[in-house]
Amino acid sequence: MVDLRSDTVTKPTAGMRAAMADAEVGDDVYSEDPLVNSLEERVADLFGHEAAVFVPSGTMGNQIGMRLVCQPGQEVLGDAEAHVVTYEMGAAAAIFGLSTRTVVSTGGVLDADQLIEQVRPFGNWHLTPTAAIAVENTHNRAGGLVQPLAQLEKLYAWSRDAGVAVHLDGARIWNAAVASGVPLSTYGRLADTASVCLSKGLGAPIGSVLVASADRIAEARLWRKRLGGGMRQVGVLAAAGHYALDHHVDRLAEDHARARSLAQRLGVDPATVHTNMVVLDGVAAPMLAEAAKGQGVLISQVSATKVRLLTHLDVDDAGIDRAVEVLAPLL
Numbered sequence: 001m002v003d004l005r006s007d008t009v010t011k012p013t014a015g016m017r018a019a020m021a022d023a024e025v026g027d028d029v030y031s032e033d034p035l036v037n038s039l040e041e042r043v044a045d046l047f048g049h050e051a052a053v054f055v056p057s058g059t060m061g062n063q064i065g066m067r068l069v070c071q072p073g074q075e076v077l078g079d080a081e082a083h084v085v086t087y088e089m090g091a092a093a094a095i096f097g098l099s100t101r102t103v104v105s106t107g108g109v110l111d112a113d114q115l116i117e118q119v120r121p122f123g124n125w126h127l128t129p130t131a132a133i134a135v136e137n138t139h140n141r142a143g144g145l146v147q148p149l150a151q152l153e154k155l156y157a158w159s160r161d162a163g164v165a166v167h168l169d170g171a172r173i174w175n176a177a178v179a180s181g182v183p184l185s186t187y188g189r190l191a192d193t194a195s196v197c198l199s200k201g202l203g204a205p206i207g208s209v210l211v212a213s214a215d216r217i218a219e220a221r222l223w224r225k226r227l228g229g230g231m232r233q234v235g236v237l238a239a240a241g242h243y244a245l246d247h248h249v250d251r252l253a254e255d256h257a258r259a260r261s262l263a264q265r266l267g268v269d270p271a272t273v274h275t276n277m278v279v280l281d282g283v284a285a286p287m288l289a290e291a292a293k294g295q296g297v298l299i300s301q302v303s304a305t306k307v308r309l310l311t312h313l314d315v316d317d318a319g320i321d322r323a324v325e326v327l328a329p330l331l
């Protein structure tokens with residue numbers, strides 16, 4: 001099988017499993033798990049924030065992150081294709097009482113002015129005030145797009161005077177940093193809260209980290225516990241996270257190169273490939289996915305006419321060759 005459905009399908013490598021097996025552990029609800037504590041400090045430092053909290057999933061990181069900067073009855077503004085409003089089961093409304101409002105962007109590219117002009121003020125009897133703007137980098141449904149730094153800078157600079165917070169869904173911020181050369185700390189300083197995932201391209205089996213100010217992270221710990229995300233001897237998972245940061249960040253460049261090569265060989269303009277995703281548009285998605293599966297290549301349907309192929313740790317050059325061999329004749 002060549003599994004190109006997602007970079008979440010990666011399995012822990014032998015080295016990662018060894019690190020997990022050797023992990024020293026403690027009860028993390030008592031803040032006594034040394035590897036969780038050091039992972040939180042490490043990730044907070046990487047993004048230039050005061051503190052961080054380890055959470056089971058990117059969804060929990062995003063939703064708590066947004067709740068920290070938006071109160072019930074206020075709104076989070078974001079892109080119509082953002083993960084936080086598309087794939088998180090309406091959690092902002094269902095769990096936290098947050099309103100969400102979206103703008104339809106051009107291809108998922110962040111346009112600061114487009115968002116800014118939609119912001120609704122506090123103190124007006126008629127309006128739901130915009131407390132936060134959510135940004136996704138890389139943008140999943142936009143095919144792994146890296147957001148333009150100038151737009152992130154513009155939005156953040158504006159948000160300081162406006163009193164609007166910025167939440168970053170940085171599930172694949174590592175891919176953005178490797179592809180663009182922009183340091184993680186730069187992306188970090190352009191957000192008030194950021195959720196980053198260890199379980200996507202970095203290959204850990206589970207785990208995300210939410211970074212923010214120390215006060216906000218103290219509050220995030222309450223929310224995590226309330227949601228049932230208080231975990232115990234999870235140093236075994238934090239060990240996987242440390243291992244991923246040690247060994248699997250720089251190598252994302254290989255995934256990006258493979259994605260470009262896959263695109264080129266399937267007739268897709270490689271310039272449309274920013275990171276580790278290839279989007280095939282204008283295809284009969286269900287039939288293509290079914291036929292490819294029959295020959296051992298798994299791909300993801302985004303819509304009836306769009307499929308998505310992701311490269312990752314568990315797909316090597318031979319896997320790309322096999323995918324091309326199967327998909328090219330079907331296309």
Ligand SMILES: Cc1ncc(COP(=O)(O)O)c(C=O)c1O
Pocket residue numbers: 008056057058059060062083084136138139140169171172197199208
């Ligand atoms: C952009 C983005 N944000 C958040 C998530 C949520 O992560 P999780 O599946 O760990 O909840 C994902 C998952 O793929 C994602 O692609």
